[in-house]
Amino acid sequence: MTALAIIGCGFVADLYMASLAKHANLSVVRVFDRDPARLSAFAAHWRLDKADTLDGLLAGLPKGCIILNLTNPHAHYEVSKACLAAGFHVYSEKPLAMDLDQARDLHALAARQGVLLASAPCSVLGEAAQVLAGAVRDGVAGRPRLVYAELDDGFIPQAPYEDWRSASGAPWPYGDEFRVGCTLEHAGYYLTWLVAMFGPVVRVVAASAELVEAKPGGGGASDFSVAVLFFADGVVARLTCSIIAPHDHRIRVIGDKGVLAVRRAWDNAAKVRFHRRLRLRRRLIDLPVGRRIRPRGATHPKVARTGAAAMNFALGPAEMAASLAEGRPCRLSADFALHLTEVTLAIQNSGDHSDAQVMTTSCEKPEAMSWLA
Ligand SMILES: NC(=O)c1ccc[n+]([C@@H]2O[C@H](COP(=O)([O-])OP(=O)(O)OC[C@H]3O[C@@H](n4cnc5c(N)ncnc54)[C@H](O)[C@@H]3O)[C@@H](O)[C@H]2O)c1
Missing domain, CATH: 3.30.360.10 (Dihydrodipicolinate Reductase; domain 2)
Structure with a gap:
């Protein structure tokens, strides 16, 4: 079983949850959103544990956890950076960052920390x-x-x-x-x-x-x-x-x-x-x-069509988990x-x-x- 955490509990996070339900080996252990009302609605809907702060989330996660950064694009850099710095693998929604210097920074930080960094789409x-x-x-x-x-x-x-x-x-x-x-x-x-x-x-x-x-x-x-x-x-x-x-x-x-x-x-x-x-x-x-x-x-x-998409959003996190379990490079x-x-x-x-x-x-x-x- 691979532990996942979610940061950003908005529109796309629900699509991830419907997809993750198809992968019995992936388990969301905790979620966080900076909007308390959204966090509560999401955690209640999916019956998930929530953290009240980003630091609180990071402090409570098991080693080897993969964090899904599902925040808005302008927040991707700061959120991914905090997660990588704390030693966790990161799967970021696209884009990885809003400018190339920031994306390079994340790429270098992941390499220094010896953790995986991948980005959607998968x-x-x-x-x-x-x-x-x-x-x-x-x-x-x-x-x-x-x-x-x-x-x-x-x-x-x-x-x-x-x-x-x-x-x-x-x-x-x-x-x-x-x-x-x-x-x-x-x-x-x-x-x-x-x-x-x-x-x-x-x-x-x-x-x-x-x-x-x-x-x-x-x-x-x-x-x-x-x-x-x-x-x-x-x-x-x-x-x-x-x-x-x-x-x-x-x-x-x-x-x-x-x-x-x-x-x-x-x-x-x-x-x-x-x-x-x-x-x-x-x-x-x-x-x-x-x-x-x-x-x-x-x-x-496969997942059923929701709105415009019939995509399994968990294929990326599942590939990261499989690459870690098998000790091979991640395709993403x-x-x-x-x-x-x-x-x-x-x-x-x-x-x-x-x-x-x-x-x-x-x-x-x-x-x-x-x-x-
Ligand atoms: N909406 C879609 O159909 C869709 C589909 C595929 C991918 N995406 C991607 O998913 C990502 C999120 O999009 P969305 O549609 O879910 O947006 P959204 O606005 O519905 O949800 C984003 C959530 O992130 C939270 N957030 C923002 N900054 C944060 C921070 N610093 N810390 C904690 N929480 C923070 C917001 O409060 C919000 O609840 C984007 O990168 C988008 O490109 C969206």
């Missing part, structure tokens, strides 16, 4: 991402040349988000989401998959803009970005994030023999399909109906988290004037999950 360890990456490795579509990855969420400024509530009653934090921006919030959902398939990003050419100003609760961050990412493997990807364009969460890997496609980024069980390319008389087509590529056997526990390494942060910030901050940005961090491709073999 859907890269999920079935759809793993099956897609396996198909790329197996050369199903031939040599990959180009990837289109879309994280368009629809025109969220007009959505009824004031009515969105989590299981224990936390409101969807729209002001914070708008202030942080959809690139920092979402790019990682496909960046992780892309790095797992094609290795680190070498150069980023990107643009970002705020298209709807003065959103309720905050603004100032880009609500649209598009990036062309040049990967170490030679593949080029276009990654789009917006809360403006109609909902589109597809990823398409375009190779010499056809297209590998997944339609839903936020669904671990999304189908992976291969659309073969054919010459038909004088035409060239990618077959509109793709052949399904299935995992060879059982994969991982600190290098991986730092690299994702650098690429994401490069896109987020690109504005309307950026030149090509050369990345200074790098990482290994996370290994395939053993159930894929």
Whole structure:
């Protein structure tokens, strides 16, 4: 049994609890939130022990505990730093930090302390991402040349988000989401998959803009970005994030023999399909109906759809626990988290004037999950 603690008991913490319920070897021993009312509502809903202060939480945790930092992005750095300094492993919601110096600081602190540091999202360890990456490795579509990855969420400024509530009653934090921006919030959902398939990003050419100003609760961050990412493997990807364009969460890997496609980024069980390319008389087509590529056997526990996602948020913490138990490197390494942060910030901050940005961090491709073999 691996002990976990949660800091930040808001909207996403409920999604974590529903996912953790599927992992009998992970147990949440204590939780903390700086908002006493939210802490009480969450602890009562899930019947969990609560600490009244951060120091109180840290003082009472068992050695080897993994702390899930589920606070708002602007608090990630200070909270993760305190947890690492106290000698605990940290799994942070994304982004790892709001600027690269802070992310580097956390990366160095984790190394000095000899503890694990990983960051969400963990859907890269999920079935759809793993099956897609396996198909790329197996050369199903031939040599990959180009990837289109879309994280368009629809025109969220007009959505009824004031009515969105989590299981224990936390409101969807729209002001914070708008202030942080959809690139920092979402790019990682496909960046992780892309790095797992094609290795680190070498150069980023990107643009970002705020298209709807003065959103309720905050603004100032880009609500649209598009990036062309040049990967170490030679593949080029276009990654789009917006809360403006109609909902589109597809990823398409375009190779010499056809297209590998997944339609839903936020669904671990999304189908992976291969659309073969054919010459038909004088035409060239990618077959509109793709052949399904299935995992060879059982994969991982799935969770029911809640709101926009059908993702098991516990796959990341479970991978950390397994790596510690097995004495092997964690697939969600600190290098991986730092690299994702650098690429994401490069896109987020690109504005309307950026030149090509050369990345200074790098990482290994996370290994395939053993159930894929
Ligand atoms: N909302 C979603 O659908 C969603 C989905 C996936 C990931 N995330 C990520 O999860 C994280 C949290 O988002 P959320 O939607 O749960 O936000 P939220 O505002 O609902 O919850 C965050 C909680 O953290 C607490 N908090 C903030 N700073 C703190 C500190 N220093 N110490 C202790 N508690 C602190 C707040 O009081 C709040 O209760 C973000 O990084 C976000 O990107 C959110």
